[in-house]
Amino acid sequence: MGLSFGVTAGSLNSMVGDFLFDERVRSQRTELERLSVTAAPLLARADTEALADLLEGAAGEVSGRFLVLDETGKTHLDTEGELTGTLFQSEETDAIVRRGQSVYFGVHDGATGELVNTHSLIFTLRPSGAWYSYCAARLVDGDEVIGVLLLMSPVTDMMTGLFSLQRQMLLIFLLVALIAFVVSLLFSSILTRPIQDMTRAIQRMAKGNFSERVKVSGTGEIRRLAETFNTMSEKIETLDLTRNQFVANASHELKTPLAAMKVMIESLIYQPDMDKALRTEFLQDTNKEIDRLSAIVSDLLTLVRMDANSVQLTREPLTIAELVQENAHRLDSVMRKRDQTLELKLEDPCDLNADRGKLNQVIYNLMENASKYTQEGGEITVTLARVGRDAVLTVADNGPGIPKDSIPHIFDRFYRVDKARSRETGGTGLGLSIVKQLVLLHGGTIRVESEEGVGSSFIVELPFSPS
Numbered sequence: 001m002g003l004s005f006g007v008t009a010g011s012l013n014s015m016v017g018d019f020l021f022d023e024r025v026r027s028q029r030t031e032l033e034r035l036s037v038t039a040a041p042l043l044a045r046a047d048t049e050a051l052a053d054l055l056e057g058a059a060g061e062v063s064g065r066f067l068v069l070d071e072t073g074k075t076h077l078d079t080e081g082e083l084t085g086t087l088f089q090s091e092e093t094d095a096i097v098r099r100g101q102s103v104y105f106g107v108h109d110g111a112t113g114e115l116v117n118t119h120s121l122i123f124t125l126r127p128s129g130a131w132y133s134y135c136a137a138r139l140v141d142g143d144e145v146i147g148v149l150l151l152m153s154p155v156t157d158m159m160t161g162l163f164s165l166q167r168q169m170l171l172i173f174l175l176v177a178l179i180a181f182v183v184s185l186l187f188s189s190i191l192t193r194p195i196q197d198m199t200r201a202i203q204r205m206a207k208g209n210f211s212e213r214v215k216v217s218g219t220g221e222i223r224r225l226a227e228t229f230n231t232m233s234e235k236i237e238t239l240d241l242t243r244n245q246f247v248a249n250a251s252h253e254l255k256t257p258l259a260a261m262k263v264m265i266e267s268l269i270y271q272p273d274m275d276k277a278l279r280t281e282f283l284q285d286t287n288k289e290i291d292r293l294s295a296i297v298s299d300l301l302t303l304v305r306m307d308a309n310s311v312q313l314t315r316e317p318l319t320i321a322e323l324v325q326e327n328a329h330r331l332d333s334v335m336r337k338r339d340q341t342l343e344l345k346l347e348d349p350c351d352l353n354a355d356r357g358k359l360n361q362v363i364y365n366l367m368e369n370a371s372k373y374t375q376e377g378g379e380i381t382v383t384l385a386r387v388g389r390d391a392v393l394t395v396a397d398n399g400p401g402i403p404k405d406s407i408p409h410i411f412d413r414f415y416r417v418d419k420a421r422s423r424e425t426g427g428t429g430l431g432l433s434i435v436k437q438l439v440l441l442h443g444g445t446i447r448v449e450s451e452e453g454v455g456s457s458f459i460v461e462l463p464f465s466p467s
């Protein structure tokens, strides 16, 4: 802004200068040319008196001073007398005598006599003093240049006007530049401050501080950027927390069977004469713990693979009712042992495209939980129906139910309502989180309805045509 204003002001000033000067010169030029025609024969005849008469009269009219120089630059006549007989040199007379011009103009500093260029006036800044315009015309006799007629007239008023204009422009220029500077500084700091804040927050996040949030302020792009950044850092923080919990839980789950195994194996080593029946029991228990360990590891692997999105569904046409019946058959002996009754209400066979192995895992896990957590002699009901565009599978029991505050966590990894009891029954708390992931992979949903002392129902909804 400052630069463009400076350039505009400079050229405006020079244009005004040129205009004023041209205006001044135009009238003098005509006058000078007219006078030179009359003066030339007088000079040729060396009629100084007539020449003086002519020029003194004219000097009064144009309020200037006339000089007549011969071709060597010697002053033949000065209307003010002072310079007569001396050598006089100027750019204007040189232009006539040496360079063969007929008329030539210039502005001179009254103090030094120096010629100034009106185009460079913008930076000369000499407001005081006297200024003269020199206007020269040749005097000819036939084809020969015999001298120069020079008119010097004061232009101080014009120059003072120009200088004051120049000073005002410079002042405005400085003011505009200052305002532009301050405003742009203000603007850039307003614009860049949120970005700088964000950069610092990202740097702190890169060092592992995921609780970083930035202040959401302003409007438009920057605001959206800050909001997006905060959402992202929240997600990363939750992810980090979940991951840490997961690792801690997994290590704990793996350590428990290992500790039990170590106790039993040490007993076997340090008590060589142990009772044979007890030894067999210890070995059987160790074997059970190994089974448990490998079950946990395979569950963990399934979950990790699902997290990495590397689990692909291999869909095929199947009938859910058939899968339910298969699993009922598999769990038959377990339920019979616990004196539990299983009722199947298969209202619709529900044919759809799904991954057989994974859907089987879902149904087995839910039915196994229902049997595992329901007291002996309990009742389990599996319902299958078509509701709108979904196949709805409900596994209900009349077991102990799930406490209200546990319901939101029931699908979390390693979450168990009654830790001690679940361990007895061999659960790891991974079953339902795997079930949920598998249902989501199929584009479905799962939820639980439960009341303590009454029972629990797990409801799975699978779309017939997943999008």
Ligand SMILES: Nc1ncnc2c1ncn2[C@@H]1O[C@H](COP(=O)(O)OP(=O)(O)OP(=O)(O)O)[C@@H](O)[C@H]1O
Pocket: 365, 369, 370, 373, 374, 397, 399, 400, 401, 402, 410, 415, 416, 417, 418, 422, 426, 427, 428, 429, 430, 431, 432, 433, 456
């Ligand atoms: N039908 C149910 N009735 C009451 N509580 C249940 C029922 N199903 C699950 N739960 C509770 O939810 C917890 C989590 O179940 P989940 O299937 O995820 O783990 P698990 O059965 O303990 O172990 P896993 O299934 O991996 O062998 C269980 O420990 C149990 O406390």
Ligand SMILES: [Mg+2]
Pocket: 365, 368, 369, 427, 431, 432
């Ligand atoms: Mg389970």
